[in-house]
Amino acid sequence: MNKKQVEIMGTGPGFIAALDQSGGSTPKTLAGYGIPKEQYGSEDEMFELVHAMRSRVITSPAFTSEHILGAILFEQTMDRTIEGMPTVDYLWEKKGILSFLKVDKGLADEEEGVRLMKPITDLDDKLDRAVKNRVFGTKMRSVINKANPEGIRKIVDQQFEYGKRILAAGLIPILEPEIDIHSEDKAECELLMKAAVLKHLDALPEGERVMLKLTLPDQAGLFSDLVAHPHVLRVVALSGGYSREEAVRLLALNPGLIASFSRALLEGLTVQQSDEAFHRMLGGSIQEIYQASTT
Template identity: 60%
Template sequence: MNKEQLERVQSGQGFIAALDQSGGSTPKALLEYGVKEDSYSGEEEMYGRVHDMRTRIIKSPSFDSKYILGAILFENTMDRKIDGEYTADYLWEKKGIVPFLKVDKGLADLENGVQVMKSMPELNDLLQRAVDRHIFGTKMRSVIKEANAAGIQKVVEQQFEVGKQIAAMGLVPIIEPEVDINISDKAEAEQILKDEIAAQLAKLDSDVKIMLKLSIPTQDNLYKELMEDPRVVRVVALSGGYSQSDANEKLSRNNGLIASFSRALSQGLTAQQTEEDFDALLGHTIKGIYEASIT
């Protein structure tokens, strides 16, 4: 584990940029960016176009370590280069931004009100590649769609089981049990989730370091106790489908909770914008998310 990067993520002011749209969500991300599906052919060309988009974001003067602590990458992005350097190396060496990697392979079918992660039989190989590519930590997502205690327990147990496998490779896992922001029993689900996370944290060895990525809670500062656990490097929040302004407003009411936004980060950016307009909008967005993250 890179101790300088750990200190930056643990103590720095700023937020984590999520640039990790994967295969299934890439066409939608490109469409929102103004790149239609008929403008590229096949998966390889699609990934090339999305890498161009991410490269433009990362190389923007607005994408600055003054505001951004880390960036989460998709596997394909990790294996590509920016100006001759692998993306993770470019982020850290040129920008001072800590690189993370999305490692999950998507969601299983809904059961007991939740979607756990699909099996990841090749995870160790991916983790070794991540170490070789100088990745600091990883991210993996599950989804909670109702306040079902048995389902939530299963989600958290799976997340921590895989998290320990990741930590054993010297990486810091971001555990992400997302609560769907549109469910009617969101607050109840979040309380169950908090209790399950606390129970799993209590079982971890004292030297294990993890991060948590959670939906912005209905009850402000719900996750304060989790932030105080010495094994928790940082608790970050996903935008979860909230608009940029709503996500920032809700986040700002939660002291110590910082952003890890994807859709809210790239909202309004298009391939057709001039570099000046692109940088100006991205800079405005980044500063807004930053301000909401330092409350």
């Protein structure tokens, strides 16, 4: 990480591509791409196929720093190569795009209306490897289902506890206390989460900045004060199960937020498409998401 990279991420126009589907979500991602489970027999084969899909996206002429600031990578993606180069180096040197490493180990069972992250027992090792691979930052996700003040406090506490360790390693953490879009009290969850986040942000030492990845809010502009906070480098929004059309519509109502879409970015792409059709579909999606991110 250097000043140029921080400036790109903090002020550059564009959005973040989330390409960090883990082992649990990869079969669904591949199925959407036109590769059902019956076409691979082992986890190794599955990861080879999803890396081929991600490589096709990353090497596409539509996937450039003109519209994309960063990409969130699964650990195995960081460890692999694209066109003979380590993935992180390819993204930065060939495309001018920064890399984030997904560091969480999935979700614990729901308690107090939330799903905390499982303990990240190998975080120090992951951070060492990320630094050696010239990664810019990290991402970790937990989920809020109900407006339980104690549960939400624990979610945000856990995100910032790990976030401080990530900052100490010289990386920028993306903290992601996702709120389930189907929550019956989503708006109340948003207010409780925001208050807990602001409390932690206000307590950070001078000069330290984190990024936030948040569910698109019910109330337009709700996160404007988070966007403007001196300890926040950027606030990005997840698509969270909304269609790309709906996610883009909601994002455009929230100036200052930029996208960090996964499924909504890959929507409509299939392995059967010709390269021309694939690049055209991806380019259209990227343009749509970029426009909403720069509104």
